[in-house]
Structures are given as structure tokens and as C-alpha cells.
Amino acid sequence: MLETSARLLRLRFDYRAHDGSESRRETEPHRLVHTGVRWYLVAWDTGRADRRNFRVDRMSLRPPAGPRFTPRQPPEQDVRDFVSWEVALGRYRYQARFTVQAPAHVVAEHIAPTSGLVEPLDEHSCTLRAGSNSLNGLAVYVSLLGHDFTVHEPPELVEHVRLMAGRLRAATPTPD
Known part of the structure; x- marks a missing residue:
């Protein structure tokens, strides 16, 4: 169970998608996952109101960090399985x-x-x-x-x- 008093900083970055398009993102980070080939950030994307994963090598950080947030419950499935599904199938x-x-x-x-x-x-x-x-x-x-x-x-x-x-x-x- 997550402790409700925990407060973390949102992460802001520019992101280059698989198709080359670029966007600005503000996220509530959950965890970094290594697939054996690449690192992915699993986070709540506040602009899309959905849990997403982002290839770390496609991120360009935008300081300063965002406002504080209370961490959300992790996905029901294992975080590694979530990233594997998204990378292997989702897109x-x-x-x-x-x-x-x-x-x-x-x-x-x-x-x-x-x-x-x-x-x-x-x-x-x-x-x-x-x-x-x-x-x-x-x-x-x-x-x-x-x-x-x-x-x-x-x-x-x-x-x-x-x-x-x-x-x-x-x-x-x-x-x-």
C-alpha cells in the first residue's frame, strides 16, 4: 500500500515518439524498467490521463521539475509485464x-x-x-x-x- 504522505516531483521532458513526432510531456514517474535492450520509464502521463511507458533514450529533460504529486497505485499487472506488452504489442x-x-x-x-x-x-x-x-x-x-x-x-x-x-x-x- 502506498503511503499517502509521500510526495514526489513530476518529471517534465520533450519526447520523440517511434514515428519521429515530438511532444512535451509532464509525468508522475513510477519506475524505470530495463527490457534487456533498452530502459523505459513507466509513468502517469498527466496530459493524456493514462499510464504510459517512454523510452529513456528518446527523452530530453526540461528543468525545473514539475509540482509535487502523491504516487498512484501501480498497475495491477507486474510493471515489467506492462512494459513488455506495450513494447512487443501495443504500438x-x-x-x-x-x-x-x-x-x-x-x-x-x-x-x-x-x-x-x-x-x-x-x-x-x-x-x-x-x-x-x-x-x-x-x-x-x-x-x-x-x-x-x-x-x-x-x-x-x-x-x-x-x-x-x-x-x-x-x-x-x-x-x-
Whole structure:
């Protein structure tokens, strides 16, 4: 439980988004998280009235610090899971869900936390969630894992994989 007497300073910064656009932000910082590749700030964005994460290398601090604030309750999910979901899925046009016929620990060895989320289903299979702006990218990504898989969503990806499978079958001559 957060102590209500705790008061922290808001953090103000200029931020360059993934698409190159720039904005000014005022946040109530919660925690820094390292994904294994980059650092992210998890914070309450006061201008958007929502919890967000920000790549630290895209931030330019704007002194002085903002007014004091009382910390909010952290997200219900683990903060690392929140950042992983946002980075691996949240910003992409397509958010896919697959069942992979391999144990979660085996699949997780090939999936960075910034590329996808792996959840065990049982000792022989797992769910993989990944995002991309390209249906081809998602189809190839999961295919390269080297395990049988089923595509569940989005519907566009299910149809796209059906079409790709037909093309691949047609590209392979059948033995006489």
C-alpha cells in the first residue's frame, strides 16, 4: 500500500515518439524498467490521463521539475509485464496470438521480451503474442521458430497465412 504522505516531483521532458513526432510531456514517474535492450520509464502521463511507458533514450529533460504529486497505485499487472506488452504489442497495427507446439521455456529462449510474450499452456505448448505492422512479418517470425503453430488472431493474419501456405505448397513440385 502506498503511503499517502509521500510526495514526489513530476518529471517534465520533450519526447520523440517511434514515428519521429515530438511532444512535451509532464509525468508522475513510477519506475524505470530495463527490457534487456533498452530502459523505459513507466509513468502517469498527466496530459493524456493514462499510464504510459517512454523510452529513456528518446527523452530530453526540461528543468525545473514539475509540482509535487502523491504516487498512484501501480498497475495491477507486474510493471515489467506492462512494459513488455506495450513494447512487443501495443504500438503495432496487428497484434497476433499463436499457439506454439513447444514448451514455453523453449520458445522463450528465442523471443526477446521486446519482441513477444510467451505464456505456458501446458508442458508441451504455449501461447505467443507478438505485434507487427506487417502480416508477412508476423507469419515469417513465428514460422522461423521451427515449431508447429496455430494462428488465432487477428482474422487478417489467419487468412494471410492460409494464402501463404497455398503459395508455398504450389512452389514445391510433388514427386512423381
